[in-house]
Amino acid sequence: xxxxxxxxxxxxxxxxxxxxxxxxxxxxxxxxxxxxxxxxxxxxxxxxxxxxxxxxxxxxxxxxxxxxxxxxxxxxxxxxxxxxxxxxxxxxxxxxxxxxxxxxxxxxxxxxxxxxxxxxxxxxxxxxxxxxxxxxxxxxxxxxxxxxxxxxxxxxxxxxxxxxxxxxxxxxxxxxxxxxxxxxxxxxxxxxxxxxxxxxxxxxxxxxxxxxxxxxxxxxxxxxxxxxxxxxxxxxxxxxxxxxxxxxxxxxxxxxxxxxxxxxxxxxxxxxxxxxxxxxxxxxxxxxxxxxxxxxxxxxxxxxxxxxxxxxxxxxxxxxxxxxxxxxxxxxxxxxxxxxxxxxxxx
Ligand code: SAH
Numbered sequence: 001x002x003x004x005x006x007x008x009x010x011x012x013x014x015x016x017x018x019x020x021x022x023x024x025x026x027x028x029x030x031x032x033x034x035x036x037x038x039x040x041x042x043x044x045x046x047x048x049x050x051x052x053x054x055x056x057x058x059x060x061x062x063x064x065x066x067x068x069x070x071x072x073x074x075x076x077x078x079x080x081x082x083x084x085x086x087x088x089x090x091x092x093x094x095x096x097x098x099x100x101x102x103x104x105x106x107x108x109x110x111x112x113x114x115x116x117x118x119x120x121x122x123x124x125x126x127x128x129x130x131x132x133x134x135x136x137x138x139x140x141x142x143x144x145x146x147x148x149x150x151x152x153x154x155x156x157x158x159x160x161x162x163x164x165x166x167x168x169x170x171x172x173x174x175x176x177x178x179x180x181x182x183x184x185x186x187x188x189x190x191x192x193x194x195x196x197x198x199x200x201x202x203x204x205x206x207x208x209x210x211x212x213x214x215x216x217x218x219x220x221x222x223x224x225x226x227x228x229x230x231x232x233x234x235x236x237x238x239x240x241x242x243x244x245x246x247x248x249x250x251x252x253x254x255x256x257x258x259x260x261x262x263x264x265x266x267x268x269x270x271x272x273x274x275x276x277x278x279x280x281x282x283x284x285x286x287x288x289x290x291x292x293x294x295x296x297x298x299x300x301x302x303x304x305x306x307x308x309x310x311x312x313x314x315x316x317x318x319x320x321x322x323x324x325x326x327x328x329x330x331x332x333x334x335x336x337x338x339x340x341x342x343x344x345x346x347x
Contacts, residue, residue: 009064010038010137011174014183024059034060039184042144044068065090067137069145075333075340082330085146086340089114089138093131096340097142097161100329105155110142112172113163116338118197119232120218122262124296125162125338128345133168136175143185157187160195160216162338166202173206176213189213195260200237203245207252215249216258216289217242221268222276230268243280250285257286262293263304263312274315281321288316288323296339 012020018031033051037043046057046066060066069087072094076083083099098109116123117130139159147154157179159165165172172194180189189212196203197218206215221227224239234242246257259281263269281288290313292303304312309325316323 006063006065008067008135008137009034009060010067010140011135011171011178013178013181024056024063026056030056035183038066039140039144039178039181042148067135067141069095069138069141071145071149073340073344074149075330077330077333079332080329082333083146083150084330084333084340085142085149086344087142087145089134094341094344095134095138095142095162096338097146098330099146099150099154102156106150106152107156107158108143108146108154109158109161110139111161111163112139112159112165112168116163117167118164120197121230121232122264122293122296122299122301123338124298124342127298127338127342130163130167133171134163136171136178139171139175140178140184143179147185154185155187156191156193158193158195158216160193162341164197164199165194166196166199166206169202169205173209176211193258197231197233198237198242198245199233200241200245203242204248207245207249210253212253212255214255214258215246215253216260217246218262219259219277219288220262222273222280226268226273230264239280243284246286247284257284259286259288260291261288262291263309264293265302265304265308267301269304269308269312271311271315274312278316278319278321282319286322288321289326290323291326292328 014031014035017035018028021030022028037049043049046061049057072088073086074083081101085097087095093114095111095114097111100107113133114131115129116126119126143154143157176192178184179187193214193216195216195218220230227239228234250257290309292309293301295301295303313323313325
């Protein structure tokens with residue numbers, strides 16, 4: 001007998017699970033029993049599924065993989081309750097996820113890939129390149145494990161951890177479907193934000209799906225020339241095309257675009273940069289999030305001073321632009337995205 005590729009049971013919706021069970025000679029309604037074990041009770045093994053026959057559990061464990069991430073390390077912020085998790089996947093790759101506690105609820109930032117191939121100059125996640133994309137089940141389980149760990153409900157999800165979600169498009173889309181599915185965690189699409197460095201064709205595809213999730217665009221520069229120096233992806237997808245894709249997303253979904261702008265001292269934080277940025281986004285229904293860049297060891301980018309950040313914000317506001325300075329969460333626990341995983345690999 002050859003080796004059978006095991007199916008990831010957590011990456012199907014209830015209907016697909018039913019169809020699969022039929023191929024095993026089961027009645028499709030069994031899916032209604034098994035699905036909540038996976039997506040509501042977050043069972044860590046088939047064994048736990050008490051209302052399923054021993055025979056079926058046996059069969060399932062032979063033909064399916066049950067994705068359960070192993071918690072390897074948790075760092076807890078003493079300042080604001082932020083928790084940073086390092087998880088091991090079944091193939092021993094490591095990923096990180098972050099829980100942030102806000103007044104409006106618990107928000108989890110998940111990874112969408114192991115590593116990243118986008119090459120943004122200031123980012124720690126991309127230094128060692130891409131290993132692979134995560135499956136929908138692996139994306140979901142980051143949230144499930146954190147919910148089990150804290151014993152509280154997660155209400156908001158941002159796909160802003162390691163990886164480029166639109167470089168793992170099909171798995172990302174399935175993940176959103178399962179996350180917002182009424183039979184699972186049932187998180188409102190309006191509470192889901194996906195962040196992209198600007199993969200134009202997939203931004204447009206996503207717009208055509210007409211979901212209610214928020215699209216965040218990592219902008220970081222007001223001109224193609226400056227953006228190219230920070231983000232190699234701009235070679236392939238120039239700024240004007242990215243902005244057009246944002247306008248298209250708004251036209252198709254009615255969802256206001258978020259622009260993320262990391263301020264790098266002496267690089268993109270000049271007063272003229274704010275002017276250019278204002279004219280770049282003019283007419284777009286958007287919100288700008290300013291983030292003082294989080295310095296990483298491997299690069300010599302420096303954070304803009306608090307005064308420069310405030311000046312930048314004030315300037316944008318004068319143009320009538322909606323702008324906030326992102327509150328830094330978990331300052332005391334290894335800030336920048338990808339640093340926890342990188343340190344672990346290096347050890
Ligand atoms: N690949 C996606 C999502 C992951 S990165 C994207 O590019 O949007 C999430 C956000 O963190 C992006 O806006 C990214 O540009 C930003 N980021 C990465 N490293 C950073 C750092 N060191 N300081 C500030 N922001 C950073």
